[in-house]
Amino acid sequence: MAASAGRLLRLRAAGAEGPWRRLRGAGMPRGFLQSASACGAAAQRRQVAHFTFQPDAEPVEYGQTQKMNLFQAVTSALDNSLAKDPTAVIFGEDVAFGGVFRCTVGLRDKYGKDRVFNTPLCEQGIVGFGIGIAVTGATAIAEIQFADYIFPAFDQIVNEAAKYRYRSGDLFNCGSLTIRSPWGCVGHGALYHSQSPEAFFAHCPGIKVVVPRSPFQAKGLLLSCIEDKNPCIFFEPKILYRAAVEQVPVEPYNIPLSQAEVIQEGSDVTLVAWGTQVHVIREVAAMAQEKLGVSCEVIDLRTILPWDVDTVCKSVIKTGRLLVSHEAPLTGGFASEISSTVQEECFLNLEAPISRVCGYDTPFPHIFEPFYIPDKWKCYDALRKMINY
Amino acid sequence: MRKMLAAVSRVLSVVAQKPASRVLVASRHFANDATFEIKKCDLHRLEEGPPVTTVLTREDGLKYYRMMQTVRRMELKADQLYKQKIIRGFCHLEACCVGLEAGINPTDHLITAYRAHGFTFTRGLSVREILAELTGRRGGCAKGKGGSMHMYAKNFYGGNGIVGAQVPLGAGIALACKYNGKDEVCLTLYGDGAANQGQIFEAYNMAALWKLPCIFICENNRYGMGTSVERAAASTDYYKRGDFIPGLRVDGMDILCVREATKFAAAYCRSGKGPILMELQTYRYHGHSMSDPGVSYRTREEIQEVRSKSDPIMLLKDRMVNSNLASVEELKEIDVEVRKEIEDAAQFATADPEPPLEELGYHIYCNDPPFEVRGANQWIKFKSIS
Numbered sequence: 001m002a003a004s005a006g007r008l009l010r011l012r013a014a015g016a017e018g019p020w021r022r023l024r025g026a027g028m029p030r031g032f033l034q035s036a037s038a039c040g041a042a043a044q045r046r047q048v049a050h051f052t053f054q055p056d057a058e059p060v061e062y063g064q065t066q067k068m069n070l071f072q073a074v075t076s077a078l079d080n081s082l083a084k085d086p087t088a089v090i091f092g093e094d095v096a097f098g099g100v101f102r103c104t105v106g107l108r109d110k111y112g113k114d115r116v117f118n119t120p121l122c123e124q125g126i127v128g129f130g131i132g133i134a135v136t137g138a139t140a141i142a143e144i145q146f147a148d149y150i151f152p153a154f155d156q157i158v159n160e161a162a163k164y165r166y167r168s169g170d171l172f173n174c175g176s177l178t179i180r181s182p183w184g185c186v187g188h189g190a191l192y193h194s195q196s197p198e199a200f201f202a203h204c205p206g207i208k209v210v211v212p213r214s215p216f217q218a219k220g221l222l223l224s225c226i227e228d229k230n231p232c233i234f235f236e237p238k239i240l241y242r243a244a245v246e247q248v249p250v251e252p253y254n255i256p257l258s259q260a261e262v263i264q265e266g267s268d269v270t271l272v273a274w275g276t277q278v279h280v281i282r283e284v285a286a287m288a289q290e291k292l293g294v295s296c297e298v299i300d301l302r303t304i305l306p307w308d309v310d311t312v313c314k315s316v317i318k319t320g321r322l323l324v325s326h327e328a329p330l331t332g333g334f335a336s337e338i339s340s341t342v343q344e345e346c347f348l349n350l351e352a353p354i355s356r357v358c359g360y361d362t363p364f365p366h367i368f369e370p371f372y373i374p375d376k377w378k379c380y381d382a383l384r385k386m387i388n389y
Numbered sequence: 390m391r392k393m394l395a396a397v398s399r400v401l402s403v404v405a406q407k408p409a410s411r412v413l414v415a416s417r418h419f420a421n422d423a424t425f426e427i428k429k430c431d432l433h434r435l436e437e438g439p440p441v442t443t444v445l446t447r448e449d450g451l452k453y454y455r456m457m458q459t460v461r462r463m464e465l466k467a468d469q470l471y472k473q474k475i476i477r478g479f480c481h482l483e484a485c486c487v488g489l490e491a492g493i494n495p496t497d498h499l500i501t502a503y504r505a506h507g508f509t510f511t512r513g514l515s516v517r518e519i520l521a522e523l524t525g526r527r528g529g530c531a532k533g534k535g536g537s538m539h540m541y542a543k544n545f546y547g548g549n550g551i552v553g554a555q556v557p558l559g560a561g562i563a564l565a566c567k568y569n570g571k572d573e574v575c576l577t578l579y580g581d582g583a584a585n586q587g588q589i590f591e592a593y594n595m596a597a598l599w600k601l602p603c604i605f606i607c608e609n610n611r612y613g614m615g616t617s618v619e620r621a622a623a624s625t626d627y628y629k630r631g632d633f634i635p636g637l638r639v640d641g642m643d644i645l646c647v648r649e650a651t652k653f654a655a656a657y658c659r660s661g662k663g664p665i666l667m668e669l670q671t672y673r674y675h676g677h678s679m680s681d682p683g684v685s686y687r688t689r690e691e692i693q694e695v696r697s698k699s700d701p702i703m704l705l706k707d708r709m710v711n712s713n714l715a716s717v718e719e720l721k722e723i724d725v726e727v728r729k730e731i732e733d734a735a736q737f738a739t740a741d742p743e744p745p746l747e748e749l750g751y752h753i754y755c756n757d758p759p760f761e762v763r764g765a766n767q768w769i770k771f772k773s774i775s
Contacts, residue, residue, distance in 0.1 A: 093614075094616060097686070118616060118620060120616075120621040121552065121582040121583060121585050121586060121621065124587055125587065190538070191536075331763065360749065361762050361763050362771075363753075365534065366533070366534055367534065367536070367743055368746070
């Protein structure tokens with residue numbers, strides 16, 4: 001199972017960026033394409049990741065830590081939840097043997113088959129069922145195997161889960177429901193294994209949408225989602241499941257929702273992203289410092305809905321420039337909401353138009369993926385144009 | 390004289406002149422056709438089922454054998470190419486397609502889920518186009534933009550990634566068939582995992598209500614990815630799940646059984662009696678997709694047993710050789726030809742250039758003037774034409 005999961009995600013080394021950088025920086029995508037199709041060695045070049053995971057410093061305030069990757073951090077969070085809360089149940093497709101991404105390994109053996117169980121192939125059924133469990137007060141942790149498959153459940157999430165408390169005047173609620181789902185591009189996912197649907201759910205008051213950038217963040221945020229008294233959707237960047245490794249506390253801990261984190265302070269430009277893209281913009285910030293002498297403030301939004309308007313606006317007031325980046329398509333992507341709100345609040349402080357570096361307005365492509373994703377070069381380019389505005 | 394004939398036929402077959410070698414080989418007294426007994430199908434709400442005997446002609450037999458070998462070799466080649474990282478994305482591989490195709494006309498319609506390579510071939514596309522689509526090149530059937538799960542051909546509607554979603558589509562195609570009045574039917578395939586999706590039951594209801602000429606076909610290979618059918622379905626009698634729709638359960642490993650059942654089902658639909666459900670009991674040797682080794686949820690012995698006892702290609706071969714419809718050498722020749730064809734196609738698929746970058750924005754909408762697709766930032770734009 002390890003081998004297959006590994007093959008599924010195709011772990012890539014962070015370092016081998018040389019030839020990639022040269023060709024991209026020179027603006028010759030076509031040349032790159034032709035040589036890539038020529039031989040196996042060049043095909044290897046194409047699989048270099050578009051980001052480098054940058055781990056945070058080891059946290060000291062939560063006790064003993066252990067080296068974990070993203071899926072192990074998720075398993076740890078779920079383990080803590082099931083131990084603390086006797087009503088907690090985990091269900092979804094293939095979760096019993098550990099899940100296709102190994103996020104639930106060992107939990108069925110530890111907690112029993114009536115607490116960790118498989119469902120048939122029916123997303124609408126899974127979420128509807130989860131809402132039912134949550135309404136009676138038990139904690140339901142549902143898994144949707146890929147975020148691309150969440151759409152049959154869209155009606156249940158938007159029309160049932162999100163509106164339960166509101167329409168019953170606080171008599172009933174399904175707050176103990178958490179939906180977890182692998183999210184985002186993975187290098188070879190094509191149309192139906194790479195989507196980032198957070199924008200669809202951002203349009204729905206009543207639910208919370210959270211995206212972590214690293215194992216430490218994931219465990220804390222997932223535990224907060226499970227304990228939060230509102231239905232939450234927790235998107236896990238699948239490309240980071242194995243690629244992201246850092247020290248994570250063994251004991252449970254919480255990271256507050258609806259709070260963005262300023263990862264790096266700066267004075268000239270604000271960069272905002274979430275999930276995998278945070279690592280891309282961190283690199284962009286380093287490049288900007290080195291090549292342009294520009295000091296960037298990097299913010300990880302963490303919670304998409306309800307989002308932390310104050311932190312972002314305070315930062316923009318300080319710097320005067322904002323760049324938002326995400327993999328989802330540009331039109332209607334969450335960057336448009338951030339952009340719109342920031343220009344309302346901080347109009348007079350803006351030195352340049354707000355820049356959005358996002359995926360194209362096309363379905364997530366099969367062969368064109370390296371060109372589709374907003375990599376660090378596109379972000380750097382946008383940043384440069386903003387500085388020179 | 391006989392030895393000379395055999396020698397000449399060998400030479401000619403090396404030069405790959407099929408008609409000539411067949412003429413020469415035909416002089417070795419092969420039967421023209423043979424009658425076989427096939428398994429009786431389990432029936433649900435049907436008085437009679439497909440016949441229990443069928444006639445297989447030599448020509449048909451050779452044709453089916455060649456098609457099945459091609460599909461199998463093509464899938465193995467795709468497996469190889471994936472391991473060499475020349476194919477990216479997901480790759481779901483497998484063999485009922487030949488039997489189904491034998492039971493219908495080319496003007497009938499077919500739609501399935503992601504295990505589409507075999508159907509793309511039986512519906513008329515060449516192996517080159519299929520392999521080129523897998524490697525994402527412009528010679529591919531979807532111009533390189535779809536990949537493994539999205540292949541289309543005339544009267545073949547794919548190739549769909551979201552399982553279960555293709556079944557209401559199939560019902561819609563059946564409605565169009567009925568509306569056009571051309572006596573066509575639509576085969577709508579799905580798997581045992583997808584059989585638990587809600588939209589399938591919606592499609593059953595609509596098809597039965599409006600008597601649509603839709604043949605719902607459940608390819609039951611006993612595992613929905615890694616979950617065995619007993620653990621996923623309250624009722625594993627998939628042919629009865631249509632409830633008010635009559636159904637039959639067919640041995641999917643026997644191509645003649647599949648052919649007869651399909652003919653029966655197609656005749657049923659064409660007579661205007663409404664939809665019908667077929668469950669094909671089949672098996673897949675490899676895992677669900679390239680990332681699944683296929684042995685964590687079942688034993689190797691099980692796979693070996695099925696492969697040695699019920700392999701469809703082996704069954705057909707035995708039948709044909711035992712009733713003197715073909716010789717072992719002849720079938721071996723077909724194997725060699727097929728292998729060569731696949732090699733050529735793989736060559737083409739690896740060497741063909743990828744689609745040009747401009748095509749990133751094409752075919753999103755259908756529009757009169759081309760419009761611009763916004764790119765990753767405000768300075769990148771792609772033209773979208775249809």
